[in-house]
Amino acid sequence: MKCTVCREPAIIDLRRHNANFCVPHFTKFCRDQVQRAIDEHEMLRPGERALVAVSGGKDSLAVWDLLLDLGVEADGLYVGLGIGSYSDVSHEYAEAYAASRGARLRVVDLVERYGYDIPTGARAARRAPCSACGMSKRHVFDRVALEEGYDVLVTGHNLDDEAAVLFGNVLRWQTEYLGRQRPVLEARDGFPRKVKPLVRLSERETAAYCIVSGIEYQVEECPMAVGNKHLGYKEALNAIEVQSPGTKADFYAGFLRRAASRFEAEAEAERETLGSCAVCGSPTPGEVCAFCRLVERAGGTPGPVPVELGRRSTP
Ligand code: AMP
Ligand code: FES
Ligand code: ZN
Ligand code: ZN
Numbered sequence: 001m002k003c004t005v006c007r008e009p010a011i012i013d014l015r016r017h018n019a020n021f022c023v024p025h026f027t028k029f030c031r032d033q034v035q036r037a038i039d040e041h042e043m044l045r046p047g048e049r050a051l052v053a054v055s056g057g058k059d060s061l062a063v064w065d066l067l068l069d070l071g072v073e074a075d076g077l078y079v080g081l082g083i084g085s086y087s088d089v090s091h092e093y094a095e096a097y098a099a100s101r102g103a104r105l106r107v108v109d110l111v112e113r114y115g116y117d118i119p120t121g122a123r124a125a126r127r128a129p130c131s132a133c134g135m136s137k138r139h140v141f142d143r144v145a146l147e148e149g150y151d152v153l154v155t156g157h158n159l160d161d162e163a164a165v166l167f168g169n170v171l172r173w174q175t176e177y178l179g180r181q182r183p184v185l186e187a188r189d190g191f192p193r194k195v196k197p198l199v200r201l202s203e204r205e206t207a208a209y210c211i212v213s214g215i216e217y218q219v220e221e222c223p224m225a226v227g228n229k230h231l232g233y234k235e236a237l238n239a240i241e242v243q244s245p246g247t248k249a250d251f252y253a254g255f256l257r258r259a260a261s262r263f264e265a266e267a268e269a270e271r272e273t274l275g276s277c278a279v280c281g282s283p284t285p286g287e288v289c290a291f292c293r294l295v296e297r298a299g300g301t302p303g304p305v306p307v308e309l310g311r312r313s314t315p
Helices: 023-040 058-069 084-101 110-114 118-125 129-147 159-171 203-213 229-243 247-258 260-271 290-297
Strands: 012-014 019-021 049-053 073-080 105-109 152-154 193-195
Touching: 012 203, 019 023, 023 058, 023 203, 049 058, 049 129, 058 073, 058 084, 058 152, 058 203, 073 084, 073 110, 073 129, 084 105, 105 110, 105 129, 118 129, 118 290, 129 152, 129 290, 159 203, 159 229, 159 247, 229 247, 247 260
Parallel strands: 049 073, 049 152, 073 105, 152 193
Antiparallel strands: 012 019
């Protein structure tokens, strides 16, 4: 197998692009795909400061690395979820990467700050762990990004993630979610701009990127996510992708190009009803936001994220 660009031995074949790449050309391919996503969707403007939500997994470390290499001023944010050794090891990978690049990693630990962990929070709120976890993470991401004055919040969602979420939303015609499923969500009251620069790269590609770049990451799946619907949708799409490479990318890109705008009005209507949480000040349709209610039920202490938390000791 030879690199499509230079004819040197290739290390990866990308069937949906009908191409094989050597290490330098694969690295260039990943960088180009991220740059293209940024340009296509106007994710970042020159000089903007980014906060990258870093889980210690391959996607978020890859996106942080790619943004730093593209010259973006990007700090990391790790949220400690209190999921036993899975969380401890994830945190170590995030710290090790930050140290290797001399980058700033902010840390907000749910147990230290709010007095609850995801397993307890999910049980107390009678939510599926991934739902309690997703809601908690989004809350912390938004608060830290806004309070620390970042222009944009970056997550490591990749093509497989986005196609699987789209698939799930279409299966149940959750049209208000379809209206919000974009690689860029513009800032509005109480929310920072949120972007997903990896939407043009698959999971296999981000894993390969980390390996060829020498980035060590948490390879374990979250123990609480085992058997969830999202993973099932990914498997279903992968089975189709094996038969016809490129289907996943077409499914997602076609949605953005031809369908997403049709659902915007519905998503917008939902947004207009938001007020401020009486406890923490975040946007919410009720009096107290879902996050503060979860923390309270789990026996923790809700409230704003203190600004000094997660700050690096040196400026
Ligand atoms: P997930 O919801 O686990 O699929 O993760 C989606 C994205 O959320 C990742 O790519 C990260 O950018 C971010 N993320 C997930 N877990 C954490 C965490 N514990 N701390 C910070 N960011 C996270
Ligand atoms: Fe959120 Fe596992 S990372 S439930
Ligand atoms: Zn090459
Ligand atoms: Zn609140």
